[in-house]
Amino acid sequence: MLRSHLGALPSEIRHLCGLHFGWWNDDGVTLGTPPKGKFIRAALTLLACRSVGSEPNAAYPAATAVELLHNASLLHDDIIDGDLVRRGRPALWAAKGIPAALLAGDALFFASVQMLASSTEARRTTSALLAAAQTLIEGEYRDVLLESAAEAGERQVLSVAAGKTGELLACACELGAIAGGAQPERVSHLRSFGRNLGIAFQCADDIVGIWGDPAITGKPAYSDLRQRKLSMPVAVTMAGRTSQAQTLRALYSKKSPLSDEECKRAIGIIEQTDAREATLRKVRRHTADAVYSLSLAHPEPIPAAELTALANQLINRDR
């Protein structure tokens, strides 16, 4: 559905979008390997729709729209963060230049709205998608502001996690519930499920970003520390008036990426505090909040079990 919808795009931009999704190479030759990408958001949308008692096909357009929104924001995020690799391939901006990736992202943003035009509950889903997009953009900008700072508090880090990761998963569940014809209260509980799941996921990701095994994550060791990312364990360590807080702040005030030696020092400092355990507590708390919100939505039992399984898979992940 994603692919056929993008077939309606003008040709030059369609080519760029296909490059991003890994459908073809720059010569237009179809790639044999199935494109990577877990379509977690689409899965959430379809399960949310089933959880309110509807057939999943009612939510196909919504699931596609959410993936389009997600991919548009990836295209722009990679430009913003200067990330060179996406799904094991060069990021589009790295391969085709910033203008190409910027415009392909714009096209996917509009394509995500277009996707909903002829769906059931088009008005409600469109309005929800647009509101989520604005929150997402604000979250991304707060992340930009955060990255230019040398330190951050837990609340700021949590607010970025809610705005960036939480909002998209919230939107995925919300759109599925709306497409399934759910009443506003039920929609709101499923939205809350997705939002909390997103925050839990981001905190879990922050743990992997520091303590993850490079052999499993596919990323260099200590990648988040190296880039002086203000992730949750770092914010927790910096919170107190402790000597650890002072030392980590001093390390992070450097203007360039941390060396291996500095990363090891940073990890040593963080491990002197209870930052890892405190971050894990946040994962557990937001997971519990997510599960509670799900129960308030009185979901159908089978999709509810699948949503819970998907949530656990997302949070207890190695990469």
Place this chain on the structure above:
Amino acid sequence: MLRSHLGALPSEIRHLCGLHFGWWNDDGVTLGTPPKGKFIRAALTLLACRSVGSEPNAAYPAATAVELLHNASLLHDDIIDGDLVRRGRPALWAAKGIPAALLAGDALFFASVQMLASSTEARRTTSALLAAAQTLIEGEYRDVLLESAAEAGERQVLSVAAGKTGELLACACELGAIAGGAQPERVSHLRSFGRNLGIAFQCADDIVGIWGDPAITGKPAYSDLRQRKLSMPVAVTMAGRTSQAQTLRALYSKKSPLSDEECKRAIGIIEQTDAREATLRKVRRHTADAVYSLSLAHPEPIPAAELTALANQLINRDR
């Protein structure tokens, strides 16, 4: 209406949008001078609405949406082109960085769609806006591809003019007509009026970009030649197998901006051909096509006269 609509945006991004529009400075202090900006597109939308016999207030949301779309594309265009100045102030990306301007543009794109949600004829106007946005994005990408080339044909240059400038003016008129409750045929004629007006305007702008008086345009002399812009007079000169075509191509194959001396040589070469007159003929032809399309829409006489006056003002301009 523009300002009150953007009041609903999250605060950090709203601040960036206000900076772009010149509503306040970076400290949040409201600026006393009225922001520059001619709101030509909004004027077209309101006049198109009146031309089909409706009160202009029916088209206020559409006019606002068109200006938002236009400003979003300016924000992204300035990043793409590396333009440092917009409306006499630093371009947002130059003042606040690429991430800020990229995200502010994204927010205005979504705001333009949100603007239409509660308007009359919301479904039709939204669908028209989204389709125009995709054409606009493709036009911008073709322009990017063109700029990396050392030469271009008239058809390519015309296609970019139609995609970038033509499409936005087409959309402005189309949305006004739809908001005014016009039937599809009448909408289509007003769309065609806007599209041809946009192409004529772009060709006229290309003449100003080479022969415009710096004292009037406010831009440096020969600005388009200096940046080796593939504008219409340049494409016409390059078209033949003449010695002028060869010389201009050789000048344009340079990788850096042209010097004063080279600009003077380029203008001398172009003036040996009939490129200026040929470009003027295109201005006249597309203006005539625009006026003919307007007549086919059987417009109300007073707004029709105002549309024609606005068209003339756009095309016979000094800057």
